[in-house]
Amino acid sequence: MNNIFIVSYDCSRLGNYFLRCNKDIQSFLSTYFAKTTIRCTHNNCDRNILHSELSSCEDNYVVTIYAHGKDDKIIDNSENDLINIDDARSSYNNAIVYSTSCYSANQLGIEMHKYGCKFFFGYSEKSYVCMSSKDIFIELDNFALKKIFLNNTIDGQKIYEETNTFFENKLEEMRDINPLVAPLIMHNKESFKIYHNQMIYPS
Amino acid sequence: MINIIILDDELENTEDNIELWESDLEEVKSKFNLEIYSSPIKALERIRSLGKNTIIILDMQMEEMNGAIFLKALRDDNITVPVIGYTGNTNDDLLLDLLKNDLFSYVRKASSNPMELIEYINKAIEKFKDNIPLELTDALSEYLERHPEAKNIEIIVKEDGSSLTLENIEKEINKGSPFGIDYQKALYKMSFEDLKSKRKTFE
Numbered sequence: 001m002n003n004i005f006i007v008s009y010d011c012s013r014l015g016n017y018f019l020r021c022n023k024d025i026q027s028f029l030s031t032y033f034a035k036t037t038i039r040c041t042h043n044n045c046d047r048n049i050l051h052s053e054l055s056s057c058e059d060n061y062v063v064t065i066y067a068h069g070k071d072d073k074i075i076d077n078s079e080n081d082l083i084n085i086d087d088a089r090s091s092y093n094n095a096i097v098y099s100t101s102c103y104s105a106n107q108l109g110i111e112m113h114k115y116g117c118k119f120f121f122g123y124s125e126k127s128y129v130c131m132s133s134k135d136i137f138i139e140l141d142n143f144a145l146k147k148i149f150l151n152n153t154i155d156g157q158k159i160y161e162e163t164n165t166f167f168e169n170k171l172e173e174m175r176d177i178n179p180l181v182a183p184l185i186m187h188n189k190e191s192f193k194i195y196h197n198q199m200i201y202p203s
Numbered sequence: 204m205i206n207i208i209i210l211d212d213e214l215e216n217t218e219d220n221i222e223l224w225e226s227d228l229e230e231v232k233s234k235f236n237l238e239i240y241s242s243p244i245k246a247l248e249r250i251r252s253l254g255k256n257t258i259i260i261l262d263m264q265m266e267e268m269n270g271a272i273f274l275k276a277l278r279d280d281n282i283t284v285p286v287i288g289y290t291g292n293t294n295d296d297l298l299l300d301l302l303k304n305d306l307f308s309y310v311r312k313a314s315s316n317p318m319e320l321i322e323y324i325n326k327a328i329e330k331f332k333d334n335i336p337l338e339l340t341d342a343l344s345e346y347l348e349r350h351p352e353a354k355n356i357e358i359i360v361k362e363d364g365s366s367l368t369l370e371n372i373e374k375e376i377n378k379g380s381p382f383g384i385d386y387q388k389a390l391y392k393m394s395f396e397d398l399k400s401k402r403k404t405f406e
Contacts, residue, residue: 013364068363102362123361126385131357131366178353180343180369183389190389 003057004029006040007050008066011077017129018042018066021100021138025064028146047081054091062096064145069101069122072108088112096148100141102126105193113195119154121145125191128184133177136170140188143167156196164189164202206253209239210246210273211262243268250282263290344373358382 008022019042029038039053054063065082067074073084081087088108093116099109105122112120121144129137144163148154167189174182194201240246243265250257259277263270270288277286347354347370354370360382367375367382375383 011364013366014359014361017359068361070362100361102360126381127361128382128385129359129361131359178356178369180346180353180372181356181358183386184358187385187389 003061004036004038004040004064005050005053005062006038006064006066007045007082008040008042009045009068009076009082010043011068014129015131017131017134017138020134021066021141022064024138024142025145028142029149033149043077045082046076047083047087050082051087051091054095057095059094061094062098062145062148063092064098065101066099066141067101069099069104069108071103071106074099074101074104074108083108085111088117089115092117094118096154097121098145098148099123100127105191105195109193109195113198113200117195119148119156120195122193123188123191124193125187127188127191130178130181130184133174133181136174136185137188140167140170140185144192144194154196156194156199156201159196160194160201163192163194167192206236206238206257207260208246208250208253208257209237209260210241210243210265211239211260212241212243212265212267213262243273247273247276247280250277250284251280257284259284259286261286261288263288 006022006025008018010016010018022040022042026038026040029036041049050063054061065074067076067082069075074082076082083092085107088111092112095112095117096119097109097112097117099105099120099122102123103125105120105124109120109122109124127141143166144159147159147162151159167185171182171185171189174185238249240249244267246259250259261270261273265273268276270290274286274288277284354368356369357366358369359366372383372386376387377383
């Protein structure tokens with residue numbers, strides 16, 4: 001990948017969850033891809049900055065966002081748009097977009113995919129985090145992204161299947177740790193969607 | 204086994220009817236213990252003896268005791284099982300009475316006939332799919348009693364950063380909050396039978 005953008009926004013209730021997701025990916029990238037350009041910001045990126053940065057990218061770039069979301073937008077912690085539906089139609093051609101925001105796989109993901117986004121990952125429902133098991137939820141949230149980086153070519157079907165299996169394994173693990181938290185992993189597993197090459201996973 | 208009690212005073216010769224519908228009800232009977240009553244008093248006695256794992260399908264317009272009074276009698280008796288009312292009456296006051304007494308849902312009917320009844324049963328099953336079996340709710344409560352340290356574990360919704368604790372799961376389910384509904388659906392997907400086999404983790 002030529003350029004990797006990692007944007008995260010935490011709110012007081014979430015603590016540093018999104019920052020930790022951000023750092024987890026940075027740590028992974030620095031281990032495996034030391035030469036890749038990583039442009040990352042935490043709590044200080046806005047829509048204009050993002051646009052400006054993206055305008056210099058032509059192909060093969062990844063935009064990863066850890067922030068709150070709605071059907072048609074991803075927002076910062078002041079509820080300003082970071083990405084909205086207009087951006088989805090114009091600014092993400094050829095991008096790989098990875099969002100763990102609630103609902104982002106709905107209108108936003110669909111429009112991005114329709115307008116040329118190469119690959120999109122997001123949740124179609126609310127997604128939940130259990131604060132006492134943050135590490136597991138971070139692993140789950142970042143798993144598919146790591147798979148994208150580790151493969152030379154992107155195969156949506158394969159990434160979906162591997163991610164689904166990973167969720168299932170973590171679900172079993174969580175049943176022993178705290179059975180009351182396991183349904184949250186099940187819910188998140190059932191909510192993530194992948195758009196790639198005119199296909200939606202799960203189909 | 205979950206019990207389904209149908210109470211409808213227009214169903215005469217109920218036992219004969221069940222035999223006639225045997226093939227149509229086969230699928231239902233393989234999943235549930237199904238009993239049909241035309242007498243509210245007899246139904247009430249039976250429901251008292253059955254306990255929690257019961258869902259009631261209730262005709263709201265019976266001569267001996269109307270559905271709203273029957274429902275109130277249940278609740279006054281601290282019987283909190285889900286009740287689905289069916290009625291052709293569109294009277295708003297009646298519906299308000301139903302809501303006040305915590306009716307789980309209602310469906311409208313044109314007449315009482317076997318095929319329509321089967322449709323009600325199927326609707327009840329569909330509703331029940333999204334409703335956590337009460338036996339499992341007990342298991343969750345028991346788990347929290349045995350592991351009080353888990354009560355304060357925090358769950359965060361990534362949509363907006365709102366939070367709740369594991370202690371509140373049952374309350375959220377009972378009031379039908381978005382979290383409660385998501386949690387129920389996830390539990391259903393994990394499958395009730397599967398969870399029952401994991402009961403050892405609750406004990």
